[in-house]
Amino acid sequence: MSKSVTDDRTETAFQDFKHAYSPEQAVVEANRCLFCSDAPCMQACPTHIDVPQFIRKIATGNLRGSARTIFEANILGMSCARVCPVETLCVGACVCNTLGVPPIQIGKLQRHATDRAFEAGTRFFEAGPPSGKSVGLVGGGPASLAAAHELRRHGHACTIYEKRSVLGGLNTTGIAPYKMRADRSALEADWVLAIGGIEVRTGVEVGAAPTLAELERAHDAVFVGVGLGPDTALRVPGEDLGGVHGAVAFIERLKLGRVALAGVRRALVVGGGNTALDGVRELLGLGVPEVTLVYRGKEAKMPGYRHEWSAAKQEGARALFQHLPVAFEGAGKVERARLVRMDDQKKPIAGTEHTVEADLVLVAIGQSTLGGLLGALAGIRIADGCVAIDADGFTGRKGWYAGGDCANGGKEVVNAAAEGKAAALAIHRYLTGGAHA
Amino acid sequence: MPDLTTNCAGITSPNPFWLASAPPANSGEQVQRAFDAGWGGAVWKTLGQPIQNVSSRFGGLHYQGTRAIGFNNIELITDRPLEVNFREIYETKKKFPKHAVVVSLMVETREEWKEIIQRAVDTGADGLELNFGCPHGMCERGMGSAVGQEPKVNERITSWAVEFSTIPVLVKLTPNVSDIVPHGLAAKRGGAHGVSLINTIKSIIAVDIDRFVPEPRVGNLSTNGGYCGPAVKPIALHMVAALARTPEFGLPISGIGGISNWRDAVEFMLLGSSSVQVCTEVMLRGYRVVEDMLEGLEEYMRTHGFAKLSDLVGKAVPAYSEWGDLDLNYETVARIDAQKCIGCQLCVVACQDGAHQCIHADPHGTAVGPAGARVPRVDDAECVGCNLCQIVCPVPGCIQMAEVDNGFAAATWNQHVGEGAKIRPKKGVH
Ligand SMILES: Cc1cc2nc3c(=O)[nH]c(=O)nc-3n(C[C@H](O)[C@H](O)[C@H](O)COP(=O)(O)OP(=O)(O)OC[C@H]3O[C@@H](n4cnc5c(N)ncnc54)[C@H](O)[C@@H]3O)c2cc1C
Ligand SMILES: Cc1cc2nc3c(=O)[nH]c(=O)nc-3n(C[C@H](O)[C@H](O)[C@H](O)COP(=O)(O)O)c2cc1C
Ligand code: SF4
Ligand code: SF4
DSSP states (O other): OOOOOOOOGGGGOOOOOOOOHHHHHHHHHHHHOOOOOTHHHHHHHHOOOOOOHHHHHHHHHHHHHHHHHHHHHHHHHHHHHHSSSSTHHHHHHOOOHHHHHHOOOOHHHHHHHHHHHHHHTTTOOOOSOSOOOOEEEESSSSSHHHHHHHHHTTEEEEEESSSSEEEHHHHHHOOTTTTTHHHHHHHHHHHHHHHSOEEEEEETTTSSSSSHHHHHOOSSSEEEEEOOOOOOOOOOOTTTTTTTTHHHHHHHHHHHHHOOTTTOOEEEEOOHHHHHHHHHHHHHHHHHSSSEESSSSSSGGGGGOOHHHHHHHHTTEEEEEEEEEEEEEEEOOOOEEEEBOOTSSSSTTTTEEEEESSSEEEEOBOOOOOOGGGGTTTTOOEEEEEOOOOOOOOSSTTTEEESSSHHHHHHOOOHHHHHHHHHHHHHHHTTTTTTTO | OOOOOEEEEEEEEEEEEEOOGGGGGGHHHHHHHHHHHOOEEEEEESSSOOOOOOOSSSEEEEETTTTEEEEEEEOSSSSSSSHHHHHHHHHHHHHHHTTTEEEOOOOSHHHHHHHHHHHHHHHHEOOOOOEOOOSSSSGTTTTTHHHHHOHHHEEEHHHHHHHSSSEEEEEEOOOOOOOOOOHHHHHHHHHHHHHEEOOOOEEEEEETTTTEEESOOOBBBBBOOEEESSHHHHHHHHHHHHHTOOOTOOOOOEEEESOOOOOHHHHHHHTEEEEESSSSSHHHHHHHGGHHHHHHHHHHHHTTOOOOGTTTTTTTGGGGGOGGGBBTOOOEEEETTTTTTOOOHHHHHHHHHSSSSSEOOTOEEESTTGGGEEEEEEEETTTOOHHHHHHSSTTTTSSSEEEEEOOOOOOOOHHHHOOOOOOOOOOOOO
8 A cells, every 4th residue: 555645634625627527428528429430539548448338338337347447558547538638539539529519528528437347346457367477566556557457457566665754756746736746646556556566665766766776776677757957947046045936845745744834925837837826726726816927929829728728818827928037035934926028939128037926936947857767777868858768668678668757858747657558568578488588 | 357258159259249131241251350359249230041132221219319229120141152151150250269150040941951051161250140030021931039939940950950050050039029928948958058139120110201101212112120239128138038037048148239339248147148239339339339248247246246247147136026016015205305406397397297106396395406396206105106296307316216015015016816915005095
């Protein structure tokens, strides 16, 4: 069992943004599905869940089979149902969009089927007969969990090394609480582990102890799923003042414990990606009266999802586009941000510096990469801080595989799940004398 | 894990789901793909003297946005050369020894039956199905339903087939008769090992109201076709059950007609089918529908404690009775769950216009629920318990038919006229 999260968490103030379906709603929605062949929704899903098939099973009342179809493709299907940006994946690909009628709410239907399986405690998969081989998995996030589960189905012993005290990676520590709260992700990790034969070592940072060499000796193969590193800093004066936080670090605190927001009146969130948009919506949801997104480019060019930004605006978000902080000022605690206006080439415009009041700042301009961890191992190539892999997750060094954010540079939970599973299947082939042997 | 192993008239298969004799079972390539997808058996597209088909050949009945709740066709038997079909049947059986491969046949003379049966048996097939059912094209030539509608002819041809065959013989019955039982008994007298039913129902699916031609349209003409798909299920269920409850019948039944999902299949089995066949749902959505059928059936068996198919086959047959043996004193009234009611008042209009005027809009009532004052009221003293409101109500479980203890002992019409058993006063009669 993974160590579960405490009940005393700021994030518990949030309700689900997308509500769960009642059985009636689920059946009505399921019956709208056209049961496409070679369905675009299925293609759009990185784990290629057979969407029409699982939806048909909801329509016929075969909920157990529906969940089986989902988990067969993606063992993290319960959390993916909540956290996936379905608007840009399966739902965005639904042919109903082309027909001009509302697309099928695939995420909600998936939640309906998988939640029932969790409630009923249904288990679908058993560990394969012991192969005598062992695999070490570095990091306990979605990539490693998906990989470990698949490896267990083939009978390989698994050990997960996780530096934090909880499993689930950013799925536990990073997801906006109105999509999913940390306890749900921890529950999912336990559900995955229940296949048996996965040893979990939390509080262990690979690289320090054990070293990579020790890890290589201890296992027949290694999967690296360390994700991304800490928040990138702006590197401007005053960034060390109280009240200026890296967004991912701040979100982790509000998800796993408490953040103090009493008295905060004006918050700035710097960045234009999804972490920034999450930060804005989280602060608004926690009652901060004025939350302003500060992005150096234009609104239309923001990398964050459209649907997230429109939701943030509806919830009252403000924005300063084509602005960049050049300094934070205040006596011990931040009181002001000094901003400069940016031109269309994202270059500061001279003479446009001015200050705005701010008593809380989240810096959400990206996360650092952890590929460097493996840089010392011969045969492994690091590109732009990411571990270079082929389609099988193979790094080029015998027995070493990787997947998830540390290899793809930071995508979604579902990509990590897909890559972890693909790597596990490749590791299985390797351990049984096939590819890369 | 429940055991789905199937034995229908001595024809065995890993599960009870067979493709019906129709386009999805037209060729070896198709049937083999179907077996890979999970189908337990297939009845090959009917073989006989290859014919020429028309275009168009299919029609659909669309209802309130749902496509093809009923389906019809005017195609005939196979249009492929016999030797090609036989070779593919042989190859399919070789590749899938455990699956049921049944050859459907339709020819005219005794000599033709003898020859084609010999060739069919030589393929290694598991059984034969005599197509006495096709209601269009073939019957005009004295085959298909022309045979199925004449018990004497049915019996005679069946007896030839049984004489010539070394493998089990199923007779596929036509529903285009007023009472199925004599036809099932004729097949039995002919020596059939089992029957399959229903074939398609004589129909005109629609009329092109601008061209003044029925559908499917072949140039400027059309003809009557065979009706199938979800809409025919009730007819098929009745015919299956009518045979299953006839004591002197007693043959295994392969149930067909409107089966779209595992629930439909379970219903056919409860009424006496030991295997089920599917055509339309596969034509519309592909072999992949079997995945849910298999899982759904397994889950149903697990939750009901059925270990093997014979535990459920026929389980609802004893409960299919005569009207005269129903308990006239059994009384129910409609109960609306105000917490579930959405206030559409479809029950009100249905009861007022289509039943017994006992559900009323109740703007000043005491019901408490999300629909507030739109929750209707049932007048218990007037409600006859007909069920109409429950059928129209769009909310599952919102209207329940509650049993009423009226103090009367059970009494049937037969007991009433025979022994003067006391029956309760009529309700809703003014
Ligand atoms: C704020 C935020 C919100 C997000 N929201 C969504 C969303 O709504 N939907 C979505 O699909 N995706 C979202 N994502 C992205 C998603 O969380 C990631 O893509 C996914 O979690 C990546 O999984 P992973 O297993 O590759 O890495 P991670 O989830 O990062 O897990 C890596 C794990 O490795 C551990 N680790 C790192 N180094 C070591 C080491 N040396 N030794 C041992 N353990 C180590 C870490 O502690 C961590 O637990 C979000 C990301 C962020 C930052
Ligand atoms: C296009 C089409 C062709 C058919 N051809 C045959 C046939 O060759 N032989 C036969 O016995 N039944 C034939 N049938 C009838 C089916 O086998 C089946 O009995 C009927 O369609 C009812 O089942 P369903 O509701 O699942 O479609 C055909 C049905 C259709 C729709
Ligand atoms: S389904 Fe295929 S064969 Fe039939 S009319 Fe359409 S395109 Fe032609
Ligand atoms: S039909 Fe059902 S939901 Fe509609 S008013 Fe009647 S009881 Fe309520």
